[in-house]
Amino acid sequence: MIRIICKWMIKVVETISSVSITLLASFTFYEVCMRELFRKPTIWTNEISSYLLVWVGVLGMVYAYDKGTHVSVDFIFRHLNARMQRFFNIITTLFVLTFALCLCIYGYKYWWIAFSNGWRHFGMLDIPMSFTRIALPIAGLFLVFQVSIALYDYIKLVEK
Numbered sequence: 001m002i003r004i005i006c007k008w009m010i011k012v013v014e015t016i017s018s019v020s021i022t023l024l025a026s027f028t029f030y031e032v033c034m035r036e037l038f039r040k041p042t043i044w045t046n047e048i049s050s051y052l053l054v055w056v057g058v059l060g061m062v063y064a065y066d067k068g069t070h071v072s073v074d075f076i077f078r079h080l081n082a083r084m085q086r087f088f089n090i091i092t093t094l095f096v097l098t099f100a101l102c103l104c105i106y107g108y109k110y111w112w113i114a115f116s117n118g119w120r121h122f123g124m125l126d127i128p129m130s131f132t133r134i135a136l137p138i139a140g141l142f143l144v145f146q147v148s149i150a151l152y153d154y155i156k157l158v159e160k
Contacts, residue, residue, distance in 0.1 A: 002149065006149055017115050020056045021056055024052050026126075028049060044124065044125055048125070055118055065147070086154060090155065093151045094151065096143075099139070099143075100144045110136060115130040
């Protein structure tokens with residue numbers, strides 16, 4: 001059941017990220033056309049693109065962890081025996097879990113400061129900062145969920 005929820009969560013992250021990247025490219029193309037062809041730059045495209053980029057970046061972290069595509073240096077790791085590889089997998093997963101928990105805790109505090117004080121982004125659209133800052137604790141929660149499953153799997157391997 002938990003793995004089904006995790007797969008569903010990754011599918012949602014993948015869909016949101018794909019739509020956001022498509023919107024980013026479309027807004028950028030629109031801005032270039034307006035600026036270069038019609039000499040009438042828009043006010044809103046740069047701002048919206050920046051906010052979408054925040055969400056794509058943090059959700060991309062969750063997606064990349066699921067697919068195992070984060071950058072890793074495994075030159076020495078590949079030459080270790082299977083038992084040592086499992087040990088180092090557990091250690092690195094614990095580090096990632098610690099990072100994800102910090103992302104949740106401090107991301108929430110970061111969001112709460114902006115939300116409770118009514119902070120807004122500087123710009124023409126006057127968007128609340130809480131809309132972009134909430135991305136950190138949400139991505140952190142997704143990552144904690146994923147990493148906890150991975151840690152469970154690594155520990156189960158060691159027990160065998």
